[in-house]
Amino acid sequence: MNLITVSPGQIQDTMARLSYFEGWEKDQLARLAVGAKQISLAKKDLLVTKGDRIQAMYVVISGQIRLFIPLSNGAERVISLVEKGESFGEPCLIQSEHCPYNAAAGKDAHVLAIDAMVYRRELHHSTFLAERTLGLISQRLLHTLRDIEICAQPSSLQRVAHYLLHLQPAGESVTREIRLPALKRDIAAKLGLSQETFSRMLAFMAQQGFIQFTGSLVQVDDWARLRGLASAGCPMEVSDKN
Amino acid sequence: MNLITVSPGQIQDTMARLSYFEGWEKDQLARLAVGAKQISLAKKDLLVTKGDRIQAMYVVISGQIRLFIPLSNGAERVISLVEKGESFGEPCLIQSEHCPYNAAAGKDAHVLAIDAMVYRRELHHSTFLAERTLGLISQRLLHTLRDIEICAQPSSLQRVAHYLLHLQPAGESVTREIRLPALKRDIAAKLGLSQETFSRMLAFMAQQGFIQFTGSLVQVDDWARLRGLASAGCPMEVSDKN
DNA sequence: CGTGTCGTTGAGCGCTTTCAACCCTGGTGG
DNA sequence: CCACCAGGGTTGAAAGCGCTCAACGACACG
Numbered sequence: 001m002n003l004i005t006v007s008p009g010q011i012q013d014t015m016a017r018l019s020y021f022e023g024w025e026k027d028q029l030a031r032l033a034v035g036a037k038q039i040s041l042a043k044k045d046l047l048v049t050k051g052d053r054i055q056a057m058y059v060v061i062s063g064q065i066r067l068f069i070p071l072s073n074g075a076e077r078v079i080s081l082v083e084k085g086e087s088f089g090e091p092c093l094i095q096s097e098h099c100p101y102n103a104a105a106g107k108d109a110h111v112l113a114i115d116a117m118v119y120r121r122e123l124h125h126s127t128f129l130a131e132r133t134l135g136l137i138s139q140r141l142l143h144t145l146r147d148i149e150i151c152a153q154p155s156s157l158q159r160v161a162h163y164l165l166h167l168q169p170a171g172e173s174v175t176r177e178i179r180l181p182a183l184k185r186d187i188a189a190k191l192g193l194s195q196e197t198f199s200r201m202l203a204f205m206a207q208q209g210f211i212q213f214t215g216s217l218v219q220v221d222d223w224a225r226l227r228g229l230a231s232a233g234c235p236m237e238v239s240d241k242n
Numbered sequence: 243m244n245l246i247t248v249s250p251g252q253i254q255d256t257m258a259r260l261s262y263f264e265g266w267e268k269d270q271l272a273r274l275a276v277g278a279k280q281i282s283l284a285k286k287d288l289l290v291t292k293g294d295r296i297q298a299m300y301v302v303i304s305g306q307i308r309l310f311i312p313l314s315n316g317a318e319r320v321i322s323l324v325e326k327g328e329s330f331g332e333p334c335l336i337q338s339e340h341c342p343y344n345a346a347a348g349k350d351a352h353v354l355a356i357d358a359m360v361y362r363r364e365l366h367h368s369t370f371l372a373e374r375t376l377g378l379i380s381q382r383l384l385h386t387l388r389d390i391e392i393c394a395q396p397s398s399l400q401r402v403a404h405y406l407l408h409l410q411p412a413g414e415s416v417t418r419e420i421r422l423p424a425l426k427r428d429i430a431a432k433l434g435l436s437q438e439t440f441s442r443m444l445a446f447m448a449q450q451g452f453i454q455f456t457g458s459l460v461q462v463d464d465w466a467r468l469r470g471l472a473s474a475g476c477p478m479e480v481s482d483k484n
Numbered sequence: 485c486g487t488g489t490c491g492t493t494g495a496g497c498g499c500t501t502t503c504a505a506c507c508c509t510g511g512t513g514g
Numbered sequence: 515c516c517a518c519c520a521g522g523g524t525t526g527a528a529a530g531c532g533c534t535c536a537a538c539g540a541c542a543c544g
Contacts, residue, residue: 069390071394071396072472077394079390091384095377095381130369130372135337137379140383142334142337142342144383144387146342148311148319151393153314154315154317155499184522197500203524315534396501425489435532435533436533436534437490438532439533442532
């Protein structure tokens with residue numbers, strides 16, 4: 001982890017290019033840029049430790065940040081995979097609570113750290129920012145609830161089915177290729193599965209003809225049956241009965 | 243489920259007595275009371291169905307509302323147990339999304355339904371309300387993350403241990419009685435366990451001398467060992483080896 | 485005294501995990 | 515050019531944990 005010295009002007013430029021700050025006014029950016037820092041992270045570098053009282057809110061400039069909870073058996077539960085233009089940490093700042101997750105780089109990454117005091121002040125003074133943030137956090141809460149729904153599925157096969165369905169962009173039943181948005185290991189950790197089980201479930205669905213896949217490219221051939229799987233669940237019967 | 247006709251004045255009075263509206267200005271209450279309805283629910287009555295586009299945000303006046311996701315095997319995953327003075331549904335209104343959970347009465351209950359349009363307008367006009375709501379949703383998100391952490395624990399024993407620890411009010415290691423905040427069945431469903439497993443884990447911890455309990459009254463005798471259990475995990479060894 | 489709800493306990497099965505070895509790909513350096 | 519290595523992923527076999535099903539107990543209520 002490396003703290004890069006960047007002039008406020010450069011920082012403001014960087015901000016202007018991030019989707020997170022789309023539609024913001026110039027002077028607002030300028031105020032937030034005060035005390036902001038840019039951080040470079042190598043893959044696996046730890047940015048925030050669970051329990052920290054973080055003093056900044058973070059926006060990802062490039063790369064990917066993994067938010068996860070370390071577990072007693074050495075495994076981890078992935079909460080979120082934060083991509084370029086997305087942010088994290090706001091709730092902790094707003095509520096002045098300890099950070100509930102670790103944050104580490106999933107790939108080499110650059111991150112913008114916006115100072116907590118500055119952020120809070122701006123939040124308090126700007127109706128625009130407050131409303132925007134409210135929408136953001138609401139969305140994040142809803143998204144988290146979707147994740148819980150997936151993890152709550154009784155069988156691992158259903159978990160994976162649900163996950164694939166939620167990956168579907170918006171266009172309907174079109175047979176279409178999906179690219180898994182992260183390492184399978186991380187996806188598995190987000191679904192509350194072991195890497196091996198995730199792999200097996202994908203293999204099973206492929207063998208059944210629901211999907212095809214090579215690497216992180218998945219092609220769903222039968223949305224209907226996939227949906228059926230997700231909502232009904234099938235006993236994962238052994239296939240040697242022909 | 244029963245819709246009670248109540249005059250705006252009465253509704254405003256009810257609101258003034260709820261902790262949710264503590265510190266609000268009179269005229270703000272008056273504006274929100276417009277179009278608000280009071281609803282009576284018998285135990286198990288369904289208020290919101292997953293997927294609904296709800297047209298109100300809800301505040302519990304009395305009783306208890308269970309928020310849960312129905313699962314394919316007939317079981318359900320409890321998201322939250324909303325008590326008197328607490329609210330739910332804001333994120334859906336703010337984001338205009340489908341409701342991600344069912345809401346049903348855990349006991350006979352009374353609920354205040356605040357009209358979506360009115361709520362959104364007020365949210366937009368009142369800095370006070372926006373800021374307050376931002377804090378509320380942030381807190382809820384953090385709380386949800388804690389729930390995920392608990393559910394992510396590798397063994398059911400650790401899940402229960404974590405849960406009990408989070409129940410600890412604030413006062414430290416004092417041997418103190420805790421009252422389970424809901425039916426054991428619902429707590430189990432919130433931990434992602436079957437009712438039976440939850441019961442067995444409690445029994446095990448009692449047998450080991452960590453806790454004592456009768457009904458919903460739990461007395462923790464050894465916080466230290468409980469903490470150890472939560473963070474280390476032990477193989478749940480059979481006890482016949484003395 | 486019956487009925488319904490809530491909780492506990494027991495027995496058995498099956499899914500997931502764990503541990504292991506192995507494959508595949510891309511990068512690196514001799 | 516190829517050997518080597520590291521990281522990511524797949525596959526196999528075994529074992530344990532939690533679920534399901536079922537019966538029973540406790541308690542409140544009409």
